[in-house]
Amino acid sequence: MTEAAAEPHVIREKSTGARSIIRSLEEIGVDVVFGLPGGAILPTYDPLFDSKRLTHVLVRHEQGAGHAAEGYAVSTGKVGVCIATSGPGATNLVTALLDANMDSIPMVAITGQVGASLIGTDAFQEADIVGATMPVTKHSFLVTEASEIPARIAEAFYIASTGRPGPVLVDITKSAQVEEADFIWPPVLDLPGYRPVTKPNMRQVREAARLMAIAQQPVLYVGGGAIRADASPEILALAELSKSPVVTTLTARGAIPDSHPQNLGMPGMHGTVPAVAALQKSDLIVALGARFDDRVTGKLDAFAPNAKVVHVDIDPAEISKNREADVPIVGDLKLTVADLVEELKAAYGQYGRPDLNNWWKQLNHLVETYPMGWAEPKDDLMSAQYVVSRLSKVVGSDDVIWVTGVGQHQMWAAQFIDFEHPRQFISSGGAGTMGFGVPAAMGAQAANPEKTVWLIDGDGSFQMTNQELATCRLNGINIKVAIINNSSLGMVRQWQTLFYNQRYSNTDLETGKGTQRIPDFVKLSEAYDCVAFRCEVPEDVDETIRQAMNVTDRPVVVDFVTSPESEVWPMVPAGVPNDEIMYARDLRPAFNEESN
Numbered sequence: 001m002t003e004a005a006a007e008p009h010v011i012r013e014k015s016t017g018a019r020s021i022i023r024s025l026e027e028i029g030v031d032v033v034f035g036l037p038g039g040a041i042l043p044t045y046d047p048l049f050d051s052k053r054l055t056h057v058l059v060r061h062e063q064g065a066g067h068a069a070e071g072y073a074v075s076t077g078k079v080g081v082c083i084a085t086s087g088p089g090a091t092n093l094v095t096a097l098l099d100a101n102m103d104s105i106p107m108v109a110i111t112g113q114v115g116a117s118l119i120g121t122d123a124f125q126e127a128d129i130v131g132a133t134m135p136v137t138k139h140s141f142l143v144t145e146a147s148e149i150p151a152r153i154a155e156a157f158y159i160a161s162t163g164r165p166g167p168v169l170v171d172i173t174k175s176a177q178v179e180e181a182d183f184i185w186p187p188v189l190d191l192p193g194y195r196p197v198t199k200p201n202m203r204q205v206r207e208a209a210r211l212m213a214i215a216q217q218p219v220l221y222v223g224g225g226a227i228r229a230d231a232s233p234e235i236l237a238l239a240e241l242s243k244s245p246v247v248t249t250l251t252a253r254g255a256i257p258d259s260h261p262q263n264l265g266m267p268g269m270h271g272t273v274p275a276v277a278a279l280q281k282s283d284l285i286v287a288l289g290a291r292f293d294d295r296v297t298g299k300l301d302a303f304a305p306n307a308k309v310v311h312v313d314i315d316p317a318e319i320s321k322n323r324e325a326d327v328p329i330v331g332d333l334k335l336t337v338a339d340l341v342e343e344l345k346a347a348y349g350q351y352g353r354p355d356l357n358n359w360w361k362q363l364n365h366l367v368e369t370y371p372m373g374w375a376e377p378k379d380d381l382m383s384a385q386y387v388v389s390r391l392s393k394v395v396g397s398d399d400v401i402w403v404t405g406v407g408q409h410q411m412w413a414a415q416f417i418d419f420e421h422p423r424q425f426i427s428s429g430g431a432g433t434m435g436f437g438v439p440a441a442m443g444a445q446a447a448n449p450e451k452t453v454w455l456i457d458g459d460g461s462f463q464m465t466n467q468e469l470a471t472c473r474l475n476g477i478n479i480k481v482a483i484i485n486n487s488s489l490g491m492v493r494q495w496q497t498l499f500y501n502q503r504y505s506n507t508d509l510e511t512g513k514g515t516q517r518i519p520d521f522v523k524l525s526e527a528y529d530c531v532a533f534r535c536e537v538p539e540d541v542d543e544t545i546r547q548a549m550n551v552t553d554r555p556v557v558v559d560f561v562t563s564p565e566s567e568v569w570p571m572v573p574a575g576v577p578n579d580e581i582m583y584a585r586d587l588r589p590a591f592n593e594e595s596n
């Protein structure tokens with residue numbers, strides 16, 4: 001029942017708290033939500049049944065709902081939404097919330113809670129999800145009155161999408177859902193103390209420009225914040241103006257086209273030799289939405305010993321957290337880099353342009369000497385890197401989104417897929433969540449039905465959440481899955497090879513050639529009514545990929561049977577200085593070797 005609005009732009013309707021949840025999501029502009037009902041959220045699923053503006057995707061596990069919301073958010077820049085019930089339904093979201101928090105992904109999770117009078121009584125399926133998630137979210141709300149619901153949900157979306165993006169949880173009691181209260185929109189937000197700083201301090205921007213104008217060995221260190229802030233055009237302009245080399249972290253792949261001659265690739269534990277060297281030997285690091293995490297710095301006190309640091313980030317807590325910044329700049333990355341471009345032009349007028357020829361001579365020598373490649377395995381099984389590199393070449397880069405699980409296949413995807421566009425690569429960076437792939441690909445495909453979404457997954461990672469193939473099939477979400485099946489927990493096995501004398505304790509999954517093949521991925525996928533192929537020899541790879549591309553009416557899964565001997569190189573072992581990067585086993589590059 002709808003009453004006449006009290007004011008031209010104000011909505012006032014008779015409602016229940018449950019209906020107010022749905023109406024709030026509709027007024028915010030949400031189009032897709034991923035969820036799984038249960039007793040404490042059941043009142044909300046009743047008005048959801050009547051909504052003409054919300055599409056609900058019924059997942060098979062709440063973790064899948066959370067990762068799907070992440071895939072939706074990363075691929076669109078909009079807030080992803082998931083819904084779960086109380087107790088285990090809510091706690092099943094915690095992994096996805098942690099993942100979103102580590103990678104700064106805007107997401108709102110709505111959970112049902114037991115009735116307000118039952119809180120603290122150990123009622124059936126009661127869990128303190130607000131307390132449990134506070135350390136792994138940007139914020140968590142508990143709502144006990146129906147009248148509060150529109151404001152708390154609006155605040156959740158505002159917090160999730162402004163400043164440093166992140167996940168917000170809204171836990172709503174069953175008693176608030178069934179209570180009657182007018183739905184009034186727009187609500188009044190009450191967020192004292194929450195004022196993200198977006199405009200940078202221009203004196204600091206000018207100092208950053210001065211340092212760039214006099215640096216002899218500068219490097220732009222681009223992190224996932226570049227994707228979240230849609231700052232790729234401005235960063236590209238800064239790179240081309242300054243002629244500086246650029247390195248892009250895992251979550252920033254695609255921020256600068258891989259084909260751009262100044263892009264040296266990914267730095268860090270499994271980064272390219274020139275990218276690692278560019279950071280390690282630089283005299284000025286301009287960090288743009290990056291956080292100096294341990295996978296990039298290696299042994300922190302030995303990282304880039306001669307470099308001054310300009311650190312730009314929307315989150316003041318990140319600046320000087322791991323590496324002291326000489327010029328700290330808090331601000332929106334897109335706005336700040338645009339200002340830096342203008343100030344750098346002025347600085348060049350005052351100080352002249354630095355001569356970077358010798359710096360580029362050193363880096364180009366490393367690019368030519370240490371290209372990405374691999375050694376063929378000795379067991380006559382297919383190399384995983386060959387499969388991934390052919391996926392990139394056969395599928396191409398336009399209108400394609402690449403998603404990964406976590407493990408060796410994730411690193412090979414980062415190394416051998418050509419990324420030309422931002423929001424083209426979705427992976428779990430900070431948390432490293434195995435099982436991320438299938439649901440994240442589902443969310444990306446639901447948000448981008450006009451694009452092709454390829455998931456590159458591992459046989460271990462795939463087995464954690466593959467039940468969401470049923471969700472995909474029933475909802476017409478036709479993702480494509482390439483399982484890099486090396487029959488093992490490959491990254492752990494690689495460490496056992498290198499650091500535990502090849503004692504393969506509990507890493508053999510028995511899914512590959514010559515094993516029990518449990519499960520058989522082709523049969524498993526066909527049970528979900530997907531099209532499935534198996535490919536075991538290099539000669540069949542291209543044609544199998546083309547066959548998969550021709551399937552458009554349902555999800556398709558390809559079981560690429562590869563060698564467990566394939567390893568990820570280059571590598572900087574954990575806790576070791578980046579100077580000790582290994583290009584391949586027993587082959588250490590010398591950063592300072594003379595070029596011809």
